[in-house]
Amino acid sequence: MRFLTPALLLLAALLAGCAHPPRAESPAAVDRADANPAMVELAIVDTTVVDVRSGALLAHRDVSVDHGRIVAIEPAGAASARRTVDGAGRFLIPGLWDMHVHFGGGEALVDENRDLLPLYVAHGVTTVRDAAGDLSGHVLQWRDQIARGELQGPTLYTSGPKIEGKGSIWPGDLEVANQAELDAALDQLQALHVDFVKITDNALPTPLFEAALRGARRRGMVTSAHIPMSLSLDAVAADGLGSIEHMGYALKSGSPREDEISARSADGTLAYRDALTLAADTFDETRALAAYRRLAAHGTAITPTLYGSRVTAYLDQVDHRGDDFLAYIGPGLKATYNWRVERAARDDAAAIAARHRVYERSASLLPLLQRAGVTVLIGTDVGFLNSYNYPGIGLHDEMREYVRYGLTPLQTLQSATLRNAGFLGHGDESGEIAVGKVADLVLLDADPLQDIEATRRIQAVVLKGDYLDRAALDALLEQVRARTAQREATYRAQPPAP
Template identity: 35%
Template sequence: MRNFLFTILTISLLSCSQKEKERFDIVISNINQIQIENGDIATKTVFISNGKIVKITNFDSIENYVAEHKINGKGKFLLPGFWDNHIHLRGGETLIEENKRLLPLFIANGITSVRDAGGDLTTEVLQWRKDIKNNSLIGPTIYTSGPKLDGKDATWAGSLVVESSNDINSALDSLQKIPSDFVKIYDSKISRDNYLEILKEATKRNMISSGHMPFTVELNEAVFSGINAIEHLYYVLKGCSSNEKEITQAIINKEIGFWDSMEQLINSYEDTTAQKTFTLLKNHDTYVVPTLHIGNVLSYIDEVDHTQDPYLKIIGPGIIDTYKGRINRALNASNEAKKSRKELNTFFKKLSKSLNDAGVKLLAGSDSGAYNSYTYSGISLHKELEAMVNAGISPIKAIQASSLNGSKYLKKDSQTGTISVNKASDLVILNSNPLLDIKSTRDIYRVIKGNQIFDPVVIAKQYDCSECFIINH
């Protein structure tokens, strides 16, 4: 009888103990967590449930929990999922499926969020965003501007035409109804006055803005009007010229054009003026998107043979066909124009480092998408990080320009962007340390998005292009 009671008591205690164990969807144990805010590394165990990080401990007490999926992180490195802060999903109805097929490439490359900087597939993008959230489509979280704002006869299809104050209000109303995550302004036909008024009105509405900048506008005017991010470095270069006012007036008078002004801007670059501009950008919390990788590709497209690029096996023929325009323009340019383009590209690398050194917040973005020749979805973000490091920016600062700064710019940093309790479990596990070699951002073991765990090798097999995912250190 005594033995029987002892047995019952033991079973009861074990049952209670089992019930007390916490249950988690995913546990990543004993991993080198890189603190993205400062680059510190510490061994942690990360607990995930319902698509969020719910606990982080310094050790793994396996007896205290039950995990549906457990990942042994020993010897590996954990970062927030990467962000590509400048992509394009575009090309019209005929390229809808080809754009959709690109989405898993971001996940295969550890990119869990992207910023779609304007296109003509807004309806489809919004549907893809829902499908991704519902786990019926593999892809990153998509933050989109919807259509770009520009003037009449705009360069890009699908742009909203702005020619008056009424147009501005109508355009911003329509973006808010989408709702878009930010306002993207393009500079092909937009007037100076309408450009500045868009920025002021967007600021009044608490809408986040970004864009190119017509050269009829001075950089400080755009900053004071409320622009939140400047896409590409041409416009920052303009604000670093001691002759910006004179060059701006010459463009207003149609005495020179955009490309004609580049040599003048470089020759009149003045460090004192540049530092004042950097301080202005920093004080107004204005982000800059350098897009160095696409600059490298386009500047040397006349010298580098891309016809054997492995990624051409993945990219759809319709998108590849859109590459022809830039390729032909580059190949048919004069020798002087080709030389000037390369010199400008070199200058932009120095400018990126100067911006970083001055404390201006950078956003890592690839500018991948249709029409942007040989700038491939997914892998180009890693090429951008490499380009930033090659320009003299530290690996941790380059990585911060991806997820940390991306989440802050879009005011999503309370939900994502760092490895913290109560934040989204959008994570990437690397086999090697990216702070020692930035190319290690490509050395991906697993990608976690919410409660889903992705193996890049499995995704790669879907594309039948294993060489596209080979890591070359």
């Protein structure tokens, strides 16, 4: 198998020698020695609290924060704090979660990837789930530095390196060829204290894929995966899959030709893209709804990652090369966008039309999954390789797609908060505004239950108790923009490779 790098082995040894750092609290922002003990550190007063569990709007509330936790939610006028923020006319929501991000592109891009962290915070994304890349050692260190308050960024959960077969096209994977190597890979991931296990199907034989799901479940490890087209949703759910990554994997179960698609995918006579097109073109809603209800009964969730798929599907109609947000993306990361763009440019008219049909059918599954009781998470697939899909702002683009294709703003917010936190087992710590929970909060200028676009109108972010007003958020963005501009200048000054 492909073993961990020396850096990852060292990190595993360090982690094995100490307790896993606490994830919930950041250090107190103010020395309380000379402070009035009756006063909390921060209060957002006279605001409207959005109860994402019930959909209620709790007007004229004071929300008090101390030592990184919400300590009181009271009628306006009750709070006593050393720092008071006027929330009148504004709406307070829990910090947002992005459940599918990537850091990668090679060691040369470590700094560019680290600069993605403030982009999340500046857009109200206070927690992210890293779904594997080729910088796992750095990501694991960032995770723990953030937890200790040594690095500003969203709370970070990570799979570490993902499990794949021999000859994977993705760098940084743990490649396995047999059960013994799979067991060793799971041992290594446990030594790294990963937050979940990511399994993909590029080169991993189907029997080992299922063995990985079952092995992780026996160890009590949460899993997420790309599903081999040869397997059914029923099979992977029974094996213990925690979450399906990307909506396209849910298409096939709605086709009356599912068995044919599975068999031809297994014997290599049907390419993946053609399988998706066939599934979309033969989709039956009644059949799909029954399959999704079985999926829900097993407790398997799905992270659709719609917006990035929309970008790729409609590259023939929308030119993103002038996107304003490119000013925040380093030149090395931008260069990784080329492979999807170039591949899409080779498509003929029939292939382009098929891209559109597959996307529209995939996105239309959202209300079906919701009706079936499947836990719909929300993640973006932002990071390296995924063209014009941007960290931070991308979550708001994703939420727009959820509403466009049939979820309500409340259901969408629940996916971005409660459901994401609950999936990773942190529902008692995060995901809603309640006493005792981590103080990850976003103060908005408009009501997101009326219009999901209101989540973009951010007045302030509270990150584990630290208050960042609009000026501080803008400063984060400007710092990233300035560093990116400097990298661009250096990049352009370099002579072209021979």
